[in-house]
Amino acid sequence: MIPFCDINSSHSDLKPELDDAFHRVLSSGNLIMGEELGAFEAEFAEYCGAKHCIGVGNGLDALALTLRAKGIGPGDEVIVPSQTFIATWLAVSMVGAVPVPVEIDRNLYTLDSHRIKEKLTKKTAAIIPVHLYGLPAEMDQINRIAIDAGLFVLEDAAQAHGARYNGVRSGKLGDAAAFSFYPTKNLGALGDGGAVVTDDDGLANELRQLRNYGSKKKYVHDTAGVNSRLDELQAAFLRIKLPHLDAWNSNRRHLAQRYTDGLTDVPGVKVPVTPKGSEHVFHLYVIQSSYRDELAAYLKSKGITVLTHYPIAPHMQSAYAGLQYPSNSLPIAEQAANDSLSLPLWPQMNTTEVDSVVTCIKEFMQLHS
Ligand SMILES: *Cc1c(COP(=O)(O)O)cnc(C)c1O
Secondary structure (H helix, E strand, O other): OEOOOOHHHHHHHOHHHHHHHHHHHHHHOOOOOOHHHHHHHHHHHHHHOOOEEEEEOOHHHHHHHHHHHOOOOOOOEEEEEOOOOOHHHHHHHHOOOEEEEEOEOOOOOOEOHHHOHHHOOOOEEEEOOEOHHHOOOOHHHHHHHHHHHOOEEEEEOOOOOOOEEOOEEOOOOOOEEEEEOOOOOOOOOOOOOEEEEEOOHHHHHHHHHHOEOOEEEOOEEOOOOOEOOOOHHHHHHHHHHHHHHHHHHHHHHHHHHHHHHHHOOOOOOEOOOOOOOEEOOOOOEEEEOOOHHHHHHHHHHOOEOOEOOOOOOHHHOHHHHHHOOOOOOOHHHHHHHHHEEEEOOOOOOOHHHHHHHHHHHHHHHHHHO
16 A cells, blocks of 8 residues: 555654644743744745745635735736646635636646736736746746736745755745645645745735734734734744755655656656756656546556546636636646646655556556557
8 A cells, every 4th residue: 555645754753843842832822923933934934045934824825915915906817827726826816816827838837938928918917836746937937027017926835845946945936935834735734834935025014914913013903904824833843844844855856756767768658857957846746648547546456546636727617617718728737637647755755665656557558558
């Protein structure tokens, strides 16, 4: 049996430290907006090489509150990738703006920068590039377009903690970046969590206020904010995990390379690519195959858990029926939804397990192609 991901293995390695963190917060009696949050924010900002980190309740809020802080709302359009986790689109909807999909690159799974300009209108206010599966989007091209058109660039870095693009970490690749600390992300809390990272002092202040009922001073409310905070326990747990992030990402990369070495020449399988200058952090190792569903069933029959990220492109979801994108209107996203298969991967996975998955895929493909 090979699970898809085993978050228990990193937690059992760190159990004494996580227990200490729990007891530290418990005995402090301070559970919201205290020292742990401040310390984690400083540590994560430094890790990203950025000036500010603002902890919030989850990754979706990190995206939506940032758009709101920039005054993006009804009447505005925001460029989003045609294939991503639905939260990227939902954040735009949450502030009352319209998500405008641009096709992904079929090999990189990130925004196809060549197709952005044709989607810009007078209403376009921002671009949200997603570093999907852990690979940074083509930020040089995207930032150039944004500067020319005066657009705000918000990285959706929910799958890309620690990823680098030309040596620069995610979090420092746009005007601001949204992270999620959902438990299975590369840096995960023991519950929900998220953060915004930015160099912009004004934006950081605005976000600190918005996440806390629109208040800077207790019981004084300058705007109608929300309650979306990273709590002390989660911040304390994240502080334990952050020093391990680079080693975990490096393990992910080595295991991914082993998958790629094993699968590159297998007919019927397309392996992920990493462009020169980028450092992928393999939140997910995703292959493409036109035999996806049969292959998934075969692997399951062999005790290997595989998943699909994501089986339905956002424009094909009922939630977005109102935007009226018919099927085939975004064919690359739809093909990715049909052909993508995520293979088991977690930092403590061993190479024998990777090899078994590769062997089973080869067995299946010999029968089918
Ligand atoms: C996980 C994720 C989010 C949302 O994060 P939550 O913490 O689950 O709200 C947003 N975008 C992408 C690409 C994600 O993978």
